[in-house]
Amino acid sequence: xxxxxxxxxxxxxxxxxxxxxxxxxxxxxxxxxxxxxxxxxxxxxxxxxxxxxxxxxxxxxxxxxxxxxxxxxxxxxxxxxxxxxxxxxxxxxxxxxxxxxxxxxxxxxxxxxxxxxxxxxxxxxxxxxxxxxxxxxxxxxxxxxxxxxxxxxxxxxxxxxxxxxxxxxxxxxxxxxxxxxxxxxxxxxxxxxxxxxxxxxxxxxxxxxxxxxxxxxxxxxxxxxxxxxxxxxxxxxxxxxxxxxxxxxxxxxxxxxxxxxxxxxxxxxxxxxxxxxxxxxxxxxxxxxxxxxxxxxxx
Amino acid sequence: xxxxxxxxxxxxxxxxxxxxxxxxxxxxxxxxxxxxxxxxxxxxxxxxxxxxxxxxxxxxxxxxxxxxxxxxxxxxxxxxxxxxxxxxxxxxxxxxxxxxxxxxxxxxxxxxxxxxxxxxxxxxxxxxxxxxxxxxxxxxxxxxxxxxxxxxxxxxxxxxxxxxxxxxxxxxxxxxxxxxxxxxxxxxxxxxxxxxxxxxxxxxxxxxxxxxxxxxxxxxxxxxxxxxxxxxxxxxxxxxxxxxxxxxxxxxxxxxxxxxxxxxxxxxxxxxxxxxxxxxxxxxxxxxxxxxxxxxxxxxxxxxxxxxxxxxxxxxxxxxxxxxxxxxxxxxxxxxxxxxxxxxxxxxxxxxxxxxxxxxxxxxxxxxxxxxxxxxxxxxxxxxxxxxxxxxxxxxxxxxxxxxxxxxxxxx
Numbered sequence: 001x002x003x004x005x006x007x008x009x010x011x012x013x014x015x016x017x018x019x020x021x022x023x024x025x026x027x028x029x030x031x032x033x034x035x036x037x038x039x040x041x042x043x044x045x046x047x048x049x050x051x052x053x054x055x056x057x058x059x060x061x062x063x064x065x066x067x068x069x070x071x072x073x074x075x076x077x078x079x080x081x082x083x084x085x086x087x088x089x090x091x092x093x094x095x096x097x098x099x100x101x102x103x104x105x106x107x108x109x110x111x112x113x114x115x116x117x118x119x120x121x122x123x124x125x126x127x128x129x130x131x132x133x134x135x136x137x138x139x140x141x142x143x144x145x146x147x148x149x150x151x152x153x154x155x156x157x158x159x160x161x162x163x164x165x166x167x168x169x170x171x172x173x174x175x176x177x178x179x180x181x182x183x184x185x186x187x188x189x190x191x192x193x194x195x196x197x198x199x200x201x202x203x204x205x206x207x208x209x210x211x212x213x214x215x216x217x218x219x220x221x222x223x224x225x226x227x228x229x230x231x232x233x234x235x236x237x238x239x240x241x242x243x244x245x246x247x248x249x250x251x252x253x254x255x256x257x258x259x260x261x262x263x264x265x266x267x268x269x270x271x272x273x274x275x276x277x278x279x280x281x282x283x284x285x286x287x288x289x290x291x292x293x294x295x296x297x298x299x
Numbered sequence: 300x301x302x303x304x305x306x307x308x309x310x311x312x313x314x315x316x317x318x319x320x321x322x323x324x325x326x327x328x329x330x331x332x333x334x335x336x337x338x339x340x341x342x343x344x345x346x347x348x349x350x351x352x353x354x355x356x357x358x359x360x361x362x363x364x365x366x367x368x369x370x371x372x373x374x375x376x377x378x379x380x381x382x383x384x385x386x387x388x389x390x391x392x393x394x395x396x397x398x399x400x401x402x403x404x405x406x407x408x409x410x411x412x413x414x415x416x417x418x419x420x421x422x423x424x425x426x427x428x429x430x431x432x433x434x435x436x437x438x439x440x441x442x443x444x445x446x447x448x449x450x451x452x453x454x455x456x457x458x459x460x461x462x463x464x465x466x467x468x469x470x471x472x473x474x475x476x477x478x479x480x481x482x483x484x485x486x487x488x489x490x491x492x493x494x495x496x497x498x499x500x501x502x503x504x505x506x507x508x509x510x511x512x513x514x515x516x517x518x519x520x521x522x523x524x525x526x527x528x529x530x531x532x533x534x535x536x537x538x539x540x541x542x543x544x545x546x547x548x549x550x551x552x553x554x555x556x557x558x559x560x561x562x563x564x565x566x567x568x569x570x571x572x573x574x575x576x577x578x579x580x581x582x583x584x585x586x587x588x589x590x591x592x593x594x595x596x597x598x599x600x601x602x603x604x605x606x607x608x609x610x611x612x613x614x615x616x617x618x619x620x621x622x623x624x625x626x627x628x629x630x631x632x633x634x635x636x637x638x639x640x641x642x643x644x645x646x647x648x649x650x651x652x653x654x655x656x657x658x659x660x661x662x663x664x665x666x667x668x669x670x671x672x673x674x675x676x677x678x679x680x681x682x683x684x685x686x687x688x689x690x691x692x693x694x695x696x697x698x699x700x701x702x703x704x705x706x707x708x709x710x711x
Contacts, residue, residue, distance in 0.1 A: 012708070046692070049517075051517055051692055052692070074518060074519070076514075076515060078511055078514040078515060081511060082507075082510050082513070083512060084313075084510070084512055085506070085510060087313070096515070098305050099302055099306070099519055099520070
């Protein structure tokens with residue numbers, strides 16, 4: 001186990017930002033920390049980075065206290081974007097690389113590689129403040145891992161990126177993972193978490209609601225989302241056994257079941273033994289689970 | 300290279316290329332050169348015609364020797380009558396006419412002008428006339444030339460003798476006014492440097508905090524390292540500026556006018572005591588440090604760079620206050636206000652050199668003041684260090700006091 005967070009609490013004078021939080025991240029995996037604004041994600045990151053003290057609990061990396069490790073093992077992309085406005089893209093990357101213990105000569109190859117990969121070649125000598133927001137974010141992202149950290153923390157890396165750049169970023173994250181980097185990231189865009197994460201932790205006002213593998217979380221809810229295309233009226237569907245709720249979508253209904261065992265019975269009724277265009281039983285999406293967990297039941 | 304030096308190098312490289320840094324050096328050079336070369340500049344730009352003054356003397360005495368023409372005033376002694384001379388004044392051929400007459404054994408004079416005279420010209424004419432009046436009176440006494448001369452040239456010799464052995468040897472009036480002059484320059488330099496580098500460090504810390512770069516930096520370095528790197532980098536910039544300034548200015552003095560101004564500078568430096576120079580340097584360095592520490596601390600409090608002006612206001616006010624006390628001390632360097640401010644750490648750097656140079660003070664006084672300054676720098680440094688760790692990642696709104704409260708609230 002690479003990162004172990006054990007019963008960590010962060011308490012301020014009159015409120016608790018993180019309450020008795022525990023989770024572990026395996027080496028080389030991508031771990032998602034999800035929660036609404038103010039859930040305690042950034043505070044957790046800051047405690048891991050030793051930017052803030054924990055009130056109670058321990059955080060360790062490879063069995064060593066986080067206070068004692070070499071800080072250059074870590075890479076960090078904060079939620080609020082921060083780069084030196086008047087420094088050029090290239091200088092910026094060299095500066096952060098050198099600051100984190102790498103020699104300029106060693107950095108050259110990586111700087112060139114990432115500038116090209118993120119399509120920043122033309123902006124190499126441009127001052128950071130003249131770049132578009134998306135490009136600034138790409139520069140900062142490269143800066144956060146240019147020193148090849150073992151452990152990379154990305155706070156909301158996807159916010160503000162267009163779909164093309166989002167894909168670039170996803171590919172980069174997977175590339176880093178393949179090269180052995182352990183990655184912890186937060187997001188409130190669940191589709192990104194679902195695509196990338198092996199494990200995750202759900203936070204609500206500093207309290208962990210779930211911590212473990214994505215599949216385990218989904219299994220907790222079971223396959224209760226049923227999408228059907230049928231001529232039946234909504235009233236008829238609602239009256240079916242085991243149906244908790246029905247919503248109308250585009251040429252289809254989405255049924256929420258009490259549990260997946262009702263599905264077969266419903267199939268028989270809806271299809272009437274005939275051909276049916278659509279009948280699909282799925283796990284809830286992470287988005288729906290998140291809303292259920294955090295919102296307290298309103299899926 | 301350690302992280303500390305990487306940060307120092309980055310700050311130094313970035314700021315030394317900044318337009319504001321180069322511009323401020325140029326500005327200083329222009330100001331100092333203007334002061335030093337004022338007479339040449341005045342001659343080149345404002346070559347005024349000398350004031351034309353006619354003197355009509357109705358008495359038997361001869362005053363021609365008293366009214367000698369100079370670059371500023373050109374005297375003439377026409378034989379024409381009063382109305383003709385007055386007409387010339389009205390026509391603008393003359394700027395003024397002085398009519399001197401005898402009235403019951405004393406001299407009376409009338410200055411006729413068409414356009415009012417400038418204050419300075421008026422004063423210099425008046426004093427010439429006054430002197431003529433005295434000479435006239437003396438001549439009426441039928442004294443010998445030597446006797447008359449003795450009366451007019453008499454000047455009482457004044458020396459000072461301080462009976463307090465602990466006090467520094469009394470300074471003569473000349474020494475004191477030289478001290479005031481030198482201290483004004485020193486005070487101005489300290490004030491200028493303190494203000495510009497205070498603003499530089501506050502803005503720098505504030506912009507890093509505002510642009511959130513600080514959060515990235517602090518993930519890999521300790522706040523202490525960051526704080527020290529900011530202080531060192533800015534301090535090195537200040538030293539660089541001082542060195543460039545002195546080098547270029549000296550070169551200018553040596554090259555222009557065949558080194559005439561350079562000789563003046565050497566003369567002034569020679570007249571200053573080694574102790575004075577040592578104190579000035581110590582006060583200069585410590586005062587800059589003190590304000591840099593304050594600047595970094597204040598910069599760490601703001602949430603965005605736009606607020607840095609508001610944040611450095613308290614330090615600015617103190618600096619400006621010190622400078623005004625220094626100005627007030629120009630005419631009377633012995634007031635209670637000057638004395639008190641020469642001990643207050645934030646103003647002592649500007650005020651104490653004045654007292655050392657221009658008044659007779661005991662040797663222990665500047666030492667005590669310097670001691671207070673050193674202790675304050677150390678204390679403020681320690682306090683800032685512990686506070687900086689907590690304030691650099693706390694973002695809040697409101698005034699400075701409110702920000703300090705928030706920092707204390709969310710970090711304890």
